[in-house]
Amino acid sequence: MTPPPHPSFVDGRSVASGPAGGGGRRPGRMGGAAGSAGGLDPTTNTAGRIAHLPGGIPVIDLDAVSRTRLWEHKQAIAQWTRLSGSAEERHAAEYAAGQLRGFGLATRILTHDAFISLPLSASLRLVRPQQLEISCITHSMGIPTPREGVAAELVYAGAGKLDDYAGAGAAGKMALVEGRATPQHAVNATRAGALGLICISGRHAHEMCCSPVWGNPSADTVAALPRVHLLSVPKADGEALRALCQRGRVEVQFTAAVRSAWTKTPIVLADLSPGHPEAEAGMFVLFSGHLDGWYAGAMDNGSANAAMLEVTRLLALHRERLRRGVRVAMWSGHSHGRYSSSTWYADTHWFDLADH
Numbered sequence: 001m002t003p004p005p006h007p008s009f010v011d012g013r014s015v016a017s018g019p020a021g022g023g024g025r026r027p028g029r030m031g032g033a034a035g036s037a038g039g040l041d042p043t044t045n046t047a048g049r050i051a052h053l054p055g056g057i058p059v060i061d062l063d064a065v066s067r068t069r070l071w072e073h074k075q076a077i078a079q080w081t082r083l084s085g086s087a088e089e090r091h092a093a094e095y096a097a098g099q100l101r102g103f104g105l106a107t108r109i110l111t112h113d114a115f116i117s118l119p120l121s122a123s124l125r126l127v128r129p130q131q132l133e134i135s136c137i138t139h140s141m142g143i144p145t146p147r148e149g150v151a152a153e154l155v156y157a158g159a160g161k162l163d164d165y166a167g168a169g170a171a172g173k174m175a176l177v178e179g180r181a182t183p184q185h186a187v188n189a190t191r192a193g194a195l196g197l198i199c200i201s202g203r204h205a206h207e208m209c210c211s212p213v214w215g216n217p218s219a220d221t222v223a224a225l226p227r228v229h230l231l232s233v234p235k236a237d238g239e240a241l242r243a244l245c246q247r248g249r250v251e252v253q254f255t256a257a258v259r260s261a262w263t264k265t266p267i268v269l270a271d272l273s274p275g276h277p278e279a280e281a282g283m284f285v286l287f288s289g290h291l292d293g294w295y296a297g298a299m300d301n302g303s304a305n306a307a308m309l310e311v312t313r314l315l316a317l318h319r320e321r322l323r324r325g326v327r328v329a330m331w332s333g334h335s336h337g338r339y340s341s342s343t344w345y346a347d348t349h350w351f352d353l354a355d356h
Contacts, residue, residue: 073306085263142230165192196229200238215343275319290334
């Protein structure tokens with residue numbers, strides 16, 4: 001039996017809000033436009049029609065979604081490189097807060113301390129058996145090198161398991177491992193006594209926060225942070241290095257600049273109170289996502305931020321249908337602090353979340 005169409009996809013239509021912004025590592029800003037707040041979109045010729053789930057539960061029809069507003073939010077957010085704790089992230093937070101206030105939500109920006117690690121720059125040069133500059137990145141929570149760099153032998157350690165390190169004799173050396181950088185790779189390299197590791201990433205080197213600690217490190221967990229240099233290279237370069245390692249001795253020279261420090265970071269919080277006559281007092285649904293990101297552009301998590309703002313606008317237009325409130329949260333420190341803001345909020349507001 002063919003299931004009935006989902007009521008959010010009327011006549012099979014979906015929203016096309018334009019191409020996402022993009023670019024390379026830490027690219028320049030994109031042009032942006034401020035979004036407008038509140039009311040019905042004059043470009044959609046709709047009064048916010050309502051579809052219903054089985055049982056008569058109302059949901060918002062996609063016809064009510066404003067493509068114009070989605071694109072404006074994406075343009076605005078995409079203009080900033082939203083590194084955690086940066087001035088540009090703060091600009092994005094203030095933009096989001098302004099929009100939410102315009103929708104009628106009680107909005108504030110909290111600030112808290114987070115252990116943030118920002119990878120700044122890296123270089124990798126093959127020294128032996130030939131001289132070659134190789135494109136690379138370093139990673140959040142890796143340890144930095146001296147400015148002049150580090151020279152080391154490079155060995156191939158396969159999948160990066162502890163037995164692989166031991167078999168390669170990787171202690172005190174740089175280890176080349178398969179797969180993109182992960183906290184587990186960093187943990188294993190630290191336990192194996194490696195000087196550092198070079199991860200063979202995908203077509204492009206993939207960003208990653210390599211802390212195994214969820215949220216801010218404490219006195220009990222700080223020792224679990226990586227104590228190795230962390231680099232990643234594109235797959236093609238990694239495969240070439242692997243072939244060299246399998247043929248003989250390989251030596252490299254590398255640098256990694258990483259700034260790790262306790263940093264003031266913002267959390268955008270906004271509350272939409274329910275308007276249904278049978279609303280449950282004090283109860284709310286937490287609607288959240290991270291605002292920080294690696295690059296200028298609308299990828300991870302810019303497009304989702306735009307969608308959150310538009311969904312909130314539509315919910316605010318129909319408060320009378322809400323039996324519970326909606327608390328919108330936009331976190332910092334997701335990408336550079338291992339979920340530092342959301343973890344901090346859950347820890348410090350545990351009873352509020354549990355009770356409501």
